[in-house]
Amino acid sequence: MNRYHRAVFQDEAAFRFVGGRVSVDFTATHGLRWRDPSVERIPAPADLARWFIEAGLADITVPVSASTLRSARDLREALYRLMRGRVFQEPLDRRAIDVVNRWAAKAPPAVRLTADGLAKRLVEPTAGGLLASVARDGVDLLAGPHANRLRKCSSDTCTLLYLDTSRASSRRWCSMEVCGSRDKMARYRQRAAV
Numbered sequence: 001m002n003r004y005h006r007a008v009f010q011d012e013a014a015f016r017f018v019g020g021r022v023s024v025d026f027t028a029t030h031g032l033r034w035r036d037p038s039v040e041r042i043p044a045p046a047d048l049a050r051w052f053i054e055a056g057l058a059d060i061t062v063p064v065s066a067s068t069l070r071s072a073r074d075l076r077e078a079l080y081r082l083m084r085g086r087v088f089q090e091p092l093d094r095r096a097i098d099v100v101n102r103w104a105a106k107a108p109p110a111v112r113l114t115a116d117g118l119a120k121r122l123v124e125p126t127a128g129g130l131l132a133s134v135a136r137d138g139v140d141l142l143a144g145p146h147a148n149r150l151r152k153c154s155s156d157t158c159t160l161l162y163l164d165t166s167r168a169s170s171r172r173w174c175s176m177e178v179c180g181s182r183d184k185m186a187r188y189r190q191r192a193a194v
């Protein structure tokens with residue numbers, strides 16, 4: 001088990017990056033959605049700034065206001081509703097579509113190639129611009145050929161979504177190392193108890 005999975009096992013608040021797309025990973029900043037309280041992984045503006053970096057969207061800490069954090073969560077919940085709707089073939093949530101479209105209409109940060117021509121840098125990234133990138137990724141995903149590969153983790157207690165890119169379309173868990181091995185352990189215990 002690598003450091004990432006160990007952290008996820010031990011720390012409910014650790015960010016999850018198992019979705020396969022940045023827009024899917026963004027929905028994972030809200031975890032254990034069935035539980036009261038659920039897990040809010042971006043409780044403060046600084047957490048959203050940290051998520052942008054850990055998600056690979058930014059290489060610097062961008063300023064995040066309290067109101068941007070609130071609308072970021074709105075975008076997140078809208079993406080989640082639409083993606084979950086896809087997984088379970090539920091009717092479209094029009095309000096969620098409006099929220100995603102509003103963000104996708106905004107400009108993502110400009111990019112530039114570094115002087116040596118080897119690396120990409122963002123030009124003055126803002127939280128709003130980065131959220132626009134997330135929303136655009138969500139639109140590309142939901143309207144693209146991989147939308148039917150969206151899944152919810154098979155664990156009853158895990159609400160993470162992911163893109164199943166396995167050839168046989170047979171991935172069952174958000175992460176084999178976390179939910180997959182929890183399931184394996186539970187089965188083992190059941191057998192041992194008999």
Ligand SMILES: [Zn+2]
Nearest residue numbers: 153158174179
């Ligand atoms: Zn899971």
